[in-house]
Amino acid sequence: MYIRATGNISPQESFGHGPLLETPVDHRGNRLNCIEPDYKEFIDVKLIRRMSRIIKMGVAAASECLREATLKNPDAIVTGTAYGCLEDTGIFLGRMVEQQETLLAPTAFIQSTHNTIGAQIALQLQCNNYNNAFVHRGFSFESALLDAMLLLKEGDAQHVLVGAIDEITNASHAILTRMGLYRHDNTASLHLLTTPQKGTVAGEGAAFFVLANAASATDYARLDALHTFYKPAGKEAIEKEIGRFLLNTGVGLNDIDLIIDGRNGDARHDATFNELEAGLFKDIPSAGFKHLCGEYPTASAFALWLATRIIKDEQIPAVLNVAKQPAALKKILVYNNHLNSHHSLLLVSAC
């Protein structure tokens, strides 16, 4: 599978294919909001007013991605979102509770369904093709990606638009903070991974990709393989899954030039990564990415974008703090783990 194009709205200056993280944005506090583009270029002004932030981010990221691929009508549109359209859900729910189920307007409800973004993209493109939405926590993006890869493999599609979208709202941030996910200090986000303590910072993003089954001159990278595993029993189980993944893909550990891992600065969460870094991954340069985008269930989509750009640029941006620069950048392994229960592996290679 070939990664033909990308479109990524994130808490960094990632949109629009500029230099890769040359001027990283250092956020303060436990909430990393996306840097949003001017939507007028991508969405009808009348629609912009009606759409919530996550819908705008999703539609714009997808549009930018299709534009880069010069693709008008993908053979499939597949999205992943763990939380869905939280803002619209919260608006409708809030009014319903406050107004005791009376005098409600439909707009927020209509836009609250989890397939809204994929549907809006299809609507904008007038695309009648395959359209699916995965909503499974830390596997939402990975499931969408698997669906996309299978569609290409089955021969039912030549080009698939696949992406992930999640947003932070005031309500979700308040609830997840109460659940103990986030730090309470004024953390500088770029130092998140070097100051391990209790809690991480919230993130969000909209990252889309065009996957193609045939190579072209303008591909970023190859997506070789994907594997997910759920609630592994411990370190041995994790190492077994990683070992089996590499075996199945015919890749040895020493073939891997860089590991992008899902550490998030929460000491409890990062223990797994530290153990692997000291053990199985000992001789491989590695870098985290969540100091750039924060922690959220579909953060692996940001990691795939990052791996894709690094392969294309053949350069690791300084903000990743990789101590030992690899001699070549031909293969990157992305290992993410959301809340220690949802683990995923992605193998990205140079074309």
Place this chain on the structure above:
Amino acid sequence: MSAPVFIAGTGAISAIGHSTAACLAALKNEAAGIGEMRYLDSVHRDELPVAEVKLSNEELSLLSGLAPGISRTAELGTIAAKEALENAGIGDVAQWRTGFISANSVGGMDKTENFYKAFLPDPTKGRLRDVVNHECGAVTEIVADQLGIKDYITTISTACSSSANSIFFGARLIRNNILDVVVAGGADALTKFTLNGFNTLMILDSEYCKPFDENRKGLNLGEGAGYVVLVSEKVAATLKENPSVKLSGYCNANDAYHQTASSPDGTGSYLAMSGALKRAGLQPADIGYINLHGTGTQNNDIAEGTAIKRLFDPRFPMMSSTKTFTGHTLGACGGIEAVFSIMALNNGIVYPNLRLETPMAALPFTPETKLVTGVDIKHVLSNSFGFGGNCSSLIFSKV
């Protein structure tokens, strides 16, 4: 890639019964499950009939084995998925690469609604245990953990076509040799969020719904769960009973017309049905029964009917909407109606489309109004169309 995918078991819970067998008996007896709201605590109690599962949360907790206080959607899902797995007679799921692909529309919203009452005026209030399973995927994982399934778990949410898509995706994971056994389907409990949402769209009938009737006024919401156990040929060969039904066709298309309304000519519906036929290698004349999406709204029934006319004219298979029994169960309907479609094949019967008085003038066909028995049906087409233009059709065939 075209390896067969067999149905080894089914499980269902809906307003007309708490098991596959109970649902079948009600379908045969024309016993609809729609009625006055008893369990959902809504101000619309006296105006809007609904199709509730006739058990309280406490009773569901006893039946599902889940701790009380958990989302009703997880309870419904656990009951139906456990039935499906037991019915399949597979034994220990750990001997195979087993997946659980579920679907729902609003996750644990039934509990989030309670949480919001306290949370809204004061964000430090509200019991976190009422919101911890808000995510669609959280509900799926409660059920997966009950089933002991770990190898592959995911959730699909494409509004009313959600669980048709989960069955479809499960079958593809088997065909691609990623999994051997998949429990696939979906669950949704009634919530105030959904009831009020549909109410603002003014598509709820204040009387019992009348799908495919000229004078239809809207849909009745329902709740439930439906799952099938999909198995590969290799697994099927180890079972005591040879599976009698396979999933032979499926297709997903998008109407790309409007966020909530279907196009007048039913473009998405047509593409889904014709694509499923193509996948199965069948002609329209091979279909013996269509389990209609048939919600009872003006818009759905004319769009679906027009697409059927375009595809099947002049020879129409028997048809009916079992939503006349179960109401519209949203994220669960593709799963529940898959179970009903499989039972139609196994029993040689077609269910009645209840309360149909005046056939739609614009359509050259009329769904069955009485139970039809003793028919040799070889292929059933099951339609699930939803918000966002998401349209999916499945075809179940006799082996």
